Amino acid sequence: MNSTKKELTPQQREELLSTLKTRFEKNMPRHASLAWDKVQAKLQAHPEKLWSLHEMERTGGEPDVVGYDQGTNEYIFHDCSAETPKERRNICYDHEALESRKEFKPRDSAMNMANAMGIRILTEEQYRSLQELGKFDAKTSSWIETPEKIRKLGGASSATVASSMSSPITTVPNPTMALGASAARSGFRFRLLKSNR
Numbered sequence: 001m002n003s004t005k006k007e008l009t010p011q012q013r014e015e016l017l018s019t020l021k022t023r024f025e026k027n028m029p030r031h032a033s034l035a036w037d038k039v040q041a042k043l044q045a046h047p048e049k050l051w052s053l054h055e056m057e058r059t060g061g062e063p064d065v066v067g068y069d070q071g072t073n074e075y076i077f078h079d080c081s082a083e084t085p086k087e088r089r090n091i092c093y094d095h096e097a098l099e100s101r102k103e104f105k106p107r108d109s110a111m112n113m114a115n116a117m118g119i120r121i122l123t124e125e126q127y128r129s130l131q132e133l134g135k136f137d138a139k140t141s142s143w144i145e146t147p148e149k150i151r152k153l154g155g156a157s158s159a160t161v162a163s164s165m166s167s168p169i170t171t172v173p174n175p176t177m178a179l180g181a182s183a184a185r186s187g188f189r190f191r192l193l194k195s196n197r
Contacts, residue, residue, distance in 0.1 A: 006051045023064050030133050031065045055117040060085030084140040110143035121145050
C-alpha cells in the first residue's frame with residue numbers, strides 16, 4: 001500500500017471487500033434493511049473510503065455498516081470491534097494533550113490517528129447508538145468527540161460500559177492521560193452517488 005497516495009492494491013481491495021461482506025452478512029441485525037451489493041457499489045465508487053476502512057482493519061478494528069441516511073444518501077460505518085483495538089490503545093485525546101505531556105508521553109492521540117485514517121471519532125450520540133447494536137467496551141474505554149466547551153475547560157470525554165450501563169459517558173479532567181484503551185472508536189460518514197447514476 002502506498003500510504004502517501006492513500007491507495008490500495010487490487011488485491012488489498014478484493015480482500016477488504018471480502019472481509020467487509022463476510023462481516024456484513026454475519027451481523028445483519030446492525031443493518032437488516034440494507035443490501036450488500038449496493039454498499040459495495042458505493043465503496044468501489046469511492047476508493048478513498050476503502051483506504052480508510054483498510055486503515056481501520058489494519059489497526060485491529062472491525063468496521064461495519066450501522067445505518068443509511070436517506071436524507072444525505074450516505075451509508076454509515078462504525079468500528080464494531082468488541083473492545084478498543086490494541087493498536088489504538090494507550091493514547092491521549094488530541095494533539096494539544098499530547099504536546100502538554102512532559103514525561104511518559106503516549107505515542108499518539110486519538111484525534112491525530114483518526115485524522116490520519118480519514119475518519120472521525122464518534123460523538124456521544126453516535127456512541128450511544130452503537131451500544132444499542134451490541135456490547136462494546138465492556139473492558140476498555142474509548143475516547144469520543146468532546147464538545148468544545150468541555151475541551152476549553154481542559155477536559156475530554158471517554159466512554160465505556162464497564163463503569164455504568166445507564167451512563168457510559170464520562171468527562172476525563174486530564175486529556176493527557178493515556179487511558180488503558182483510550183482509542184478512537186472510529187466512525188465516519190461519506191457522500192454516496194445516487195443509486196440510479
